[in-house]
Amino acid sequence: MSTPTQPMPEPGAPVITEEEISLEQKEVAGLSQGQIVRRRFLQHRAAMVSLIVLALTLLLAITSIGWGPVPGWWKWNAYDVVGSPSGQRPTLAFLGIGGHFFAWGDFPFGASGQWGTDNFAQVMRGTQQTIVVVLILGLLTTVIGVVLGAVAGFFLGWVDSVIMRFTDLIITLPIILITAVVGYQFNTRGVLVVALALGLLSWTSLARLVRAEFLSLREREFVDAARVAGASNARIMFKHILPNSVGVIVVNVTLTMSGGILAEAALSYLQFGIQYPDVSLGSLISQYQGSIQTGEPYLFIWPGVMIIVIVLCLNFIGDGLRDAFDPRQKRIPKARDLRKSRQLEAMATAAGPES
Template identity: 35%
Template sequence: MTALTEIPETPEVPGAPAPVAAAPSGRAALVLRRFLRDRSALAGAVVLLLLFVLAFAGPYLTPWSYDHIDYGALRAAPGPAHWWGTNRIGQDVFAQTVHGLQKSLIIGLLVAVLATGLASLVGACAGYFGGWTDRVLMFLVDLLLVFPSFLIIAIVSPRLRFGGWVAFVGLLAVFAWMITARVVRSMTRSLKEQPFVRAARYMGVGPFRVIWRHVLPNVASFLIIDATIQVGGAVMSETALSYFGFGVQPPDVSLGTLIADGTGAAITYPWMFFFAAGLLVVFVLAVNLVGDGLRDALDPTSKGGRR
């Protein structure tokens, strides 16, 4: 009988630390590492953070309220009393700008969340169920795409002034989800034929659970990128509509109303125009940088941080 050869045990070294199994890094950690390696995306995120801090902490940094009038300083240049000067009726430009930035950011975030959420729900249901569900939902999408959204919002928004800016958010969100829904529908139609989705169906998993657990996570990268773009687009839409008097209504202010009020004085009193316009440009650029960084970080084939 052949004797079994014993494998000698590795002697323990006194004082040596015990070996620890390496913890597997999750997808969130991988995405975060890719994002942090992208310098332009990281710069955009820092700028966005600073803008949010300015918008929500700025009103507490100045003794002036956005609607307070200083009759002794009409169109005053920037100085110690009014950091960014005053407008034509003596309102502090810094207080008005940070309040307008705050309102525009809130509107942009709410519109992005509502529009992206609605697009993901409608697109996933249309692509997964198919048949009459797909036909009805896509008919609704095509119908809304035919309507001139800017004109409809301009006509309807003055009649919803009792609802304030919340009703305005709803109007912007209603006309901002259709193209995204079509893309999600196409992605869902290809995903539902994948083996893991078919296996879930054969195991008796309900359709909405399949959509929630298997479909939406696989289109999450597109939805996140779309949401970042929606924020910038919603702020631009709000600014344009408010510029023409169809958005945020006085005495409230937004970046659009401030830009509209300061346009005529952009040459003679530039502080009334360029602070609000500059913050709008910086915000849109930062959102685009963050969106590009998220796209690279969430794309499995991307080598994040190559820029």
Template identity: 40%
Template sequence: MAEKQKRKATTGNLWYEAWIRFRRNKLAMIGLFMVIALLSIAIFAPFIAPHDPAKQLIWTEGVKAKLAAPSAEHWMGTDLYGRDIFSRIIYGARISLQIGIFATIVSLVVGVTLGALAGYFGGYVDDIISWVINVVFAFPFFLFVLAVVAVFKNPGMIVIFISIGIVTWVPIARVARAQFISLREREYVEATKALGLPTSRIIFRHILPNAIAPIIVQATLGMGGVITTEAGLAFLGFGAQPPTPSWGLMISEGQRYLTTGQWWWAIFPGLAIMYTVLAFNFVGDGLRDALDVRLKR
């Protein structure tokens, strides 16, 4: 019991020290505030958006609302149907974050489970899982997601985030496998084996908590890629369907008007994607530096 309490206290101190290092990283803190702002916008979208994102304002404001340039009334202009771009971008944050979060959860479940089994058992189990990892990694990532989504005529949110999640688990599995290989021979693990504890408890109760830090970093860094993938699917017409306010779909619809002067329809959603990817990359880089004990001063 004393040893267990000591280990918990040590773990708590390590996380506290990691937070201190993270807080000293200016880019990481900027990224954290950016993520918090993005989450707040997504949660309170109905109170922030000045217009209904699906409402075609040409019916109330006339033809002048069609492809209207940014103004005091419409900060980011309107699209071909008179819908307010600013309101659609705000609601689009919900779509991107939902898919990003749930797809990452799917990839964590698959990646951590397979990586833990490979790293803990080794031998034939490790060989088989490593072979699967290499096969999935070798296959063109976006084409695989596109093929899975294309099977469904009208893919919904669940299909999209599961499709993305089942092909983004490879980096997480590799990190988990490496961590379990390095931790499975530790004294406390050998002690749990000697006590006859179930393998599942050893893996998920005793080893995983000590391997979770780099897995969290990898998942955070992968969020930007997941959101970009969702935008790419929507751009090609395989993601969210109209009139859903998806950033990728807005870029797809507005690209043809870039050369005719109505640049706002595609540019502002693109900036929203860039903002989101930068935010999660800043946080991921900050977590990586903060949780790396080699950087401890």
């Protein structure tokens, strides 16, 4: 009887030895699936750094100028006229740039000479609008995509065909054009209309992924056991199958949020999104796109920097979640971890006969 041969590794792929595999198995021994996911995510440095940076950015945006009736610690809001006719250069200095290790000043991001507004307050207001768009977009995408994808993947037949053809129809719709038309029909270009329009059109990729997960999981033994136990279809879908699809859902929603930020910025830049009297990061870029010619490039740069920071953080967090939820992901231990493991095994072997 011939023994099965081991599959050859792909060219360029890292070779994982048995010692490395055993070390990884020791690290996760006795842990639940949730603990393993949390451990892998915490070990993803880029995701953890991005999570901290994103949290600090959102905390600064919310506490600086306040939110709604809650006042902030910054002395101006996004609508106060505080600048001089000649404008005001940024007073923010750090790490020796500007002659100080750190200095905040009266106008950390500068002030507009044409509009007379504090750029820091406006950028923080635009970041708040981004938070609202991200939250509404993520909520709508999750609810619509998960429900439609689950129903299509579980029931199949004509239900699957109708939902997937409807999904194909939504995919063909131009998001920017539809959002602009919706804003014109409601005679408003506020953050709520933009967020709702983006959320109602951004769930298609999640629905397809959830459907694929349900197609593969609906034939598993634990689903058959639930049917034999008398569980209803709704309970099987959302109690037994859906928890096994959380990884795909979380990763896709995170990446969809970053795409929604760019879509909102593009809409506002083209003057189809959030407009005066409110502000967004995209509308600030559109408003100050000529500031480079007037010698005030900081008015244009800071909104763009905030967009880049938030989008990169969400993408890195999504990468970390993908690696954490992927059961096929193998973490190659460092040489220091291998040496430490060998030392502990040697000490245990040496102490064994003595005891």
